[in-house]
Amino acid sequence: MRARLExxxxxxxxxxxxxxxxxxxxxxxxxxxxxxxxxxxAFRSGGAGSVGLLMLIRMGAAAVAAAPLSAxxxxxxxxHVMALSDVARAALTAGLAVFTQIDAPIETIYALAAAVAIVxxxxxxxxxxxxxxxxxxxxxxxAANAVAGTIESxxxxxxxxxxxxxxxxxxxxxxxxxxxxxxxWSALLAWSVDxxxxxxxxxxxxxxxxxxxxxxxxxxxSRALLAVTITYGAQAMVAGALGVFAVVLAIDVxxxxxxxxxxxxxxxxxxxxxxxxxxxxxxxxxxxxxAFTAGVLAWGVGVALLGVTATTVFILxxxxxxxxxxxxxDVAAMTLLQRSADDAVxxxxxxxxxxxxxxxxxxxxxxxxxAIKAVGVRAALIGTGLILPVVVLVFSRSIAAxxxxxxxxxxxxxxxxxxxxxxxxxxxxxxxxxxxLAPEQAAAGAEVVRQGEQGDRIYLVTAGELDVTVDGxxxxxxxRGDVFGEIALxxxxxxTATVRAVTxxxxxxxxxxxxxxxxxxxxxxxxxxxxxxxxxxxxLRPGVVQA
Numbered sequence: 001m002r003a004r005l006e007x008x009x010x011x012x013x014x015x016x017x018x019x020x021x022x023x024x025x026x027x028x029x030x031x032x033x034x035x036x037x038x039x040x041x042a043f044r045s046g047g048a049g050s051v052g053l054l055m056l057i058r059m060g061a062a063a064v065a066a067a068p069l070s071a072x073x074x075x076x077x078x079x080h081v082m083a084l085s086d087v088a089r090a091a092l093t094a095g096l097a098v099f100t101q102i103d104a105p106i107e108t109i110y111a112l113a114a115a116v117a118i119v120x121x122x123x124x125x126x127x128x129x130x131x132x133x134x135x136x137x138x139x140x141x142x143a144a145n146a147v148a149g150t151i152e153s154x155x156x157x158x159x160x161x162x163x164x165x166x167x168x169x170x171x172x173x174x175x176x177x178x179x180x181x182x183x184x185w186s187a188l189l190a191w192s193v194d195x196x197x198x199x200x201x202x203x204x205x206x207x208x209x210x211x212x213x214x215x216x217x218x219x220x221x222s223r224a225l226l227a228v229t230i231t232y233g234a235q236a237m238v239a240g241a242l243g244v245f246a247v248v249l250a251i252d253v254x255x256x257x258x259x260x261x262x263x264x265x266x267x268x269x270x271x272x273x274x275x276x277x278x279x280x281x282x283x284x285x286x287x288x289x290x291a292f293t294a295g296v297l298a299w300g301v302g303v304a305l306l307g308v309t310a311t312t313v314f315i316l317x318x319x320x321x322x323x324x325x326x327x328x329x330d331v332a333a334m335t336l337l338q339r340s341a342d343d344a345v346x347x348x349x350x351x352x353x354x355x356x357x358x359x360x361x362x363x364x365x366x367x368x369x370x371a372i373k374a375v376g377v378r379a380a381l382i383g384t385g386l387i388l389p390v391v392v393l394v395f396s397r398s399i400a401a402x403x404x405x406x407x408x409x410x411x412x413x414x415x416x417x418x419x420x421x422x423x424x425x426x427x428x429x430x431x432x433x434x435x436x437l438a439p440e441q442a443a444a445g446a447e448v449v450r451q452g453e454q455g456d457r458i459y460l461v462t463a464g465e466l467d468v469t470v471d472g473x474x475x476x477x478x479x480r481g482d483v484f485g486e487i488a489l490x491x492x493x494x495x496t497a498t499v500r501a502v503t504x505x506x507x508x509x510x511x512x513x514x515x516x517x518x519x520x521x522x523x524x525x526x527x528x529x530x531x532x533x534x535x536x537x538x539x540l541r542p543g544v545v546q547a
Contacts, residue, residue, distance in 0.1 A: 008143070008147060008280065010137075010139060010140045010143045011140065011143050011144050011147045014134065014135070014136065014140060014144075015194075016134040016193050016194050016195075017131070017134050017135065017140065017144050019189050019190075019192055019193050020127065020130065020131065020134060020144075020189075020190070020193055021144070021147050021148060021151060022189050023082065023086075023127075023186045023187075023189035023190040023193070024127055024148055024151055024152075024186075025151045025155070025186075026182045026183070026185045026186035026189065027086060027123060027182070027183065027186040028151055028152055028155035028159070029155045029158065029159050029162065029182055030089075030159075030178075030179040030180075030181075030182030030183050030186065031120065031155070031159070031179075032155045032156055032158075032159020032160055032163070033159045033160065033162050033163030033166070033175060033178060033179050033182070034093065034116075034163070034175070034176065034179040035159075035160070035163070036159075036160050036163030036164055036167060036175060037096075037100075037163060037167065037172045037175035037176050037179070038054065038096065038109065038113050038172075039051050039054065039055075040167060040172050041100055041106075041109055041172050042054040042106065042109065045106040045109070046106060050106065053110070054109075054110060054113060056362070057110050057113065057114050057117075058113055058114060058116075058117040059117070059358055059361070059362045060362065061114040061115075061117045061118050062117040062118060062120065062121050062354075062358050063355050063358035063359045063362065064355075065117075065118040065121050066121040066125070066351050066352075066354035066355040066358060067212060067215060067216070067348070067351045067352050067354070067355040068212050068351075069118070069121055069122045069351065070121070070122060070125040070126075070212070070215065070347050070348050070350060070351020070352070070354065071212040071215075071347065071348050071351070072122055072126070072347070073122060073125050073126035073129050073130075073346075073347025073348070073350075073351070074129070074214075074344060074345060074346065074347040074348055077195055078126040078127075078129055078130035078195060078347065079126075079130065079190050079191060079192075079193040079195045080191070081122055081123075081126040081347075082122075082123050082126045082127060082130075082186075082187075082190035083187040083188075083190040083191040084187075085119050085120060085122045085123040085126070086123065086183045086184065086186045086187035086190060087183070087184070087187045088119040089116055089119055089120055089183045090180045090183040090184045090187070092112055092115050092116045092119065093116065093176050093179050093180045093183065094176075094180055095112050096109065096112045096113070096116070096176055097173050097176040097177055097180070099112065100172055100173050100176065101173050121351070121354055122351075124350065124354060125347045125348075125349075125350035125351045125353075125354055126347060127148070128334055128337075128338065128346070128350040129338075129343070129346040129347040129349075129350055130193070130195060131144050131145065131148075131338065132338045132339070132343065132346070133195065133196045133343070134193070134195075134196075136517035136518075137432075137517060137518060138339070138432045141335060141338060141339070142282050142288070142331070142335050143280065145279075145330075145331045145334045145335050145338075146276060146279040146280045146282065146331050147276075148331075148334075149272075149275070149276050149279060149327045149330045149331045149334075150272075150273060150275075150276025150277065150279075150327065151276075152272075152327075152330070153269060153272025153273045153275065153276055153323070153326075153327055154269075154272075154273055154276075156269050156272065157266065157269035157270065157272070157273060162178070163175050163178075163179075166178055196513075212348060212351075214345045214348050215345060215347075215348030215349045215350075215351055215352040216352055218341055218342065218345050218348070218349050219349060219352060222340070223398045223401075224289075224340070224398050224399060224401045224402045225336075225337065225340055225341065225402075226398075227395035227398035227399045228289075228292065228333060228336055228337065228395075228399055228402070229352070229353065229356060230391070230395060231292075231293075231296055231391050231392065231395050231399065232329070232333050232353065232356065232357065233356040233357065233359075233360040234296075234360070234387060234388060234391045235296050235299050235329055235388060236356070236357040236358075236360035236361045236364070237360040237361065237363050237364035237367075237387075238299060238300065238303055238364060238384055238385065238387060238388060239299075239326070239361055239364065240360065240361035240362060240363065240364025240365040240366075240368070241364035241365065241367060241368035241371075241384050242303060242322070242364075242368075242384075243361075243364075243365055243368075244364075244365055244368035244369060244372075245303075245306070245368055245372075245377065245380070245381055245384075246264045246265065246268075246319075248372060248377045249264065249306065249315065249377070250263070250264050252377065253310055253377060254310070254312050254315065256312070263316070264315070264316070264319055267315075267316040267317075267319040267320045267323070268319045268320065268322060268323040268326075269323060270320055270323065271319065271320030271321060271322060271323020271324045271325075271326070272323040272324070272326055272327045273323075273327075274320070274323070274324050275323055275324035275325065275326060275327030275328050276327045276331075278324060278327070278328060279291075279327055279328050279331040279332075282328075282331060282332060282335070287403045288332045288335055288336050288402070288403065289332070289336060289399045289400050289401075289402040289403040290400070290403060291328055291331075291332040292328075292329060292332035292333055292336060292399065293392050293396055293399055293400075294325075294328070295325040295326070295327075295328035295329035295332060296325070296329055296388050296391070296392055297325075297388065297389060297392055298321060298322065298324065298325030298328070299322055299325045299326065299329065299385075299388055300385045300386060300387065300388025300389045300392070301385065301388075301389070302318050302319070302321045302322035302325065302385070303322060303381060303384055303385030303388075304381065304382045304384075304385025304386050305318050305385070306318055306319075306381045306385070307377070307378040307379065307380070307381030307382035307385070308378070308382065333353075336402050337349060337350065337353065339432065339435075340402060364384075368380065368384070371383065371384065409431055409434045409435055410431075410434075412434035412437055412460075412508065413430040413431050413433075413434040415460060415462065415480075415481055415508075416430050416433055416434060416460070417430055418481050419460075419481070419483050420528045420531075420532060421483070421486065421519060421525060421528050421529045421532055422518075422519075422525065423525075423528070424524035424525045424528060425518060425525055432518075433510060433514065433515075433518055436510060436511070436514045437460065437508040437509065437510055438508065438509050438510075439506070439507070439508055439509075440459075440506075440507045440508070440509050441504070441505070441506060441507070442464070442466070442501040442504070442505040442506075442507060443501060443504055444501055444502065444503050444504050444505075445500065445501060446500065446501045447498065447499070447500045448466065448499045448500065448501060448505075448507070449484070449485055449495050449497070449498065449499045450495060450498050451469075451470070451471070451494075451495050451496060451497050451498045452494045452495060453494060453495045454488070454494055454495070455485055455488030455489055455494070455495050455512075456489075456511065456512050457485060457489075457509045457510060457511050457512060457515070458483060458484070458485040458486045458489060458509070458510050458515050459483065459484050459485045459499075459507045459508070459509055460481075460482075460483050460507065460508040460509075460510070461478050461479060461480055461481065461482045461483075461484075461505065461506075461507055462480060462506045462507065462508055463480060463505060463506040464479075464480075464501060464502070464503045464504055464505025464506060465477055465478065465479050465501075465502040465503050465505065466478040466479075466484075466499050466500060466501050466502060466505055467499070467500050467502050468484070468497050468498070468499050469497065469498045469500070470496070470497045470498075475497055477502070478499065484497075484499055485499075486515070486529070486532070486533070487533050489512050489515055489516060490516075490519070490520075490529055490530075490533050491533060
C-alpha cells in the first residue's frame with residue numbers, strides 16, 4: 001500500500017502541482033454541485049423535457065466552443081486562462097443565482113447555463129497542458145494525472161451530494177452561491193501556480209487565423225494519436241449511452257424506482273475512485289498504451305455484460321468495474337497525449353479532445369433510446385458494449401506504437417543509459433530525456449565550452465572527438481557516448497574545463513532544468529551524480545575530465 005500511495009506523495013511535495021490539483025478539486029466540485037442546482041431550476045420550470053433541453057444546450061455549446069477557445073491555452077499563460085475561466089464562471093453563476101431568485105424566464109437560465117458551459121471548456125485543456133511543465137519527472141506527470149482523475153471521480157460522487165444537501169436545507173440559490181465561492185477559490189489557486197515561461201508564447205500570441213486548427217492537424221499527422229482520439233471518442237459515446245441505459249436498468253429491469261438511478265451512479269462513482277488508486281500504479285510505467293486499451297476493453301466488456309444479467313448486486317459490481325476502467329482510460333490517455341504532442345500546441349490538442357468527447361457523449365445519449373426501441377435494452381447494452389472491443393481490435397497496433405519509442409529516441413536513450421548518471425533512471429524517464437535532447441554540430445577546432453563560463457546545458461557526444469583542457473593542461477579526450485558539462489549544473493559553478501572539437505563532432509544537448517529535474521529527482525541517479533562529481537573534483541590533473 002505504501003508503494004501504491006507513493007505517487008500521491010510526489011504530487012503533494014511538488015508545490016506547484018499541489019496548487020494545481022487543489023484548483024482542479026474546487027473547480028470540479030463546484031461544477032458537479034452546480035449541475036444539481038440548474039437541473040432543479042429547469043425541472044421546476046418545465047419538467048423532465050426542460051431538463052433534457054437544458055443539458056442538450058449546455059453540451060452542444062461546449063462541444064462547439066471547446067476546440068476554438070482552447071487556443072487561448074497556447075497563446076497566453078495557462079494559469080491565467082484557468083483563473084479567468086473560473087472568474088467568468090463565478091460571475092455567470094452569480095447571474096444565475098439572481099435570475100433564479102427573481103424567477104426570471106427559463107430562456108434566461110438556458111442562455112446563462114450555455115455561457116457557463118462555454119467558458120468552462122478552456123479550463124481542462126489549460127490544466128492538462130500546464131501539467132507536464134510542472135512535473136519534474138515522468139513519474140510525477142503520471143501521478144499528477146492519476147490524482148486529477150481521482151479528484152474528478154470523487155467530485156462526480158461528492159459534488160451532487162453536497163449540492164443536494166445544500167439544496168434540501170437552503171434551496172437552489174444557496175447551491176449556486178456555494179458554487180460561486182468554489183470557482184473563486186479555484187481561480188485564486190490557479191493564479192498562484194508558478195508557471196514556467198514558454199519561449200513560444202509570444203509568437204503564438206500573434207496567432208494566425210488558422211492557428212486553432214493546429215490541434216486537429218497535430219492529431220491527424222500522427223496515426224497513433226489519431227487512433228487514441230478515435231478510441232477515446234468511442235468510449236465517450238458508450239459513456240453517453242450508459243447514462244440512458246442506467247435509468248432504464250434501474251426502473252424497468254431492476255425495479256428499483258427513481259432512487260435506483262442514484263444507486264447505479266454511486267456504484268460507477270465508487271469504481272472511479274478505486275480506479276484512481278489503481279492508476280497510481282501507472283506512475284513510471286512504460287506501457288501506458290497497453291493500460292489505455294485495457295481500460296477501454298473493461299468499459300466495453302462491462303457494459304456488454306450488463307445486458308446478460310438482472311441481478312442487482314452483479315450489475316452494481318459491473319458498474320463499479322466500468323468506473324475503474326473509466327479512470328484508468330482517462331489517466332493513460334491524458335499522459336500519452338501530454339508526452340507525445342508538442343507543448344506549443346498542447347492546449348489545442350486537448351481542446352480537440354474535449355470537443356470529441358462532448359460530441360461523442362451527446363451522440364451516445366441520442367442513439368441509446370433508439371437502440372432500446374429497436375432491439376430492447378438487453379440487446380442494446382450488449383451491442384453497445386461490443387463496439388469498444390471492435391474499435392480496440394482495429395486500432396490496437398497503432399496505439400501500441402506509443403509504447404515503443406522510435407529508432408532515433410531508442411538510440412538516444414541507449415546512449416544515455418550507458419552513462420552512470422542516467423543508468424538508474426526508468427525507461428520512461430530515459431525516453432523523455434531522449435526526446436528533449438537537441439542536436440548541435442561542432443566543427444573541428446571549435447570551442448564547445450570554455451572554462452570559467454556559466455553553464456546552462458550538458459552535452460552528449462554522438463560522433464567525433466573532442467579534447468578537454470583544465471587550466472591549459474590536457475585533461476583527456478571525449479568520444480561517442482561521453483557526457484560533459486554536468487558539473488557546472490550539479491554544483492552551480494562556472495565551467496571547470498574547456499572542451500574543443502578535434503574533428504567535426506555531432507552533439508546532443510540537454511537543458512539545465514530537464515537535466516536537474518531528472519537526475520536530482522531520482523535518489524539513485526542523484527547518488528551516482530554525486531559520486532561522479534566528487535571523483536572528478538578530487539583531483540585537477542591531466543587525464544581527468546572537468547567540464
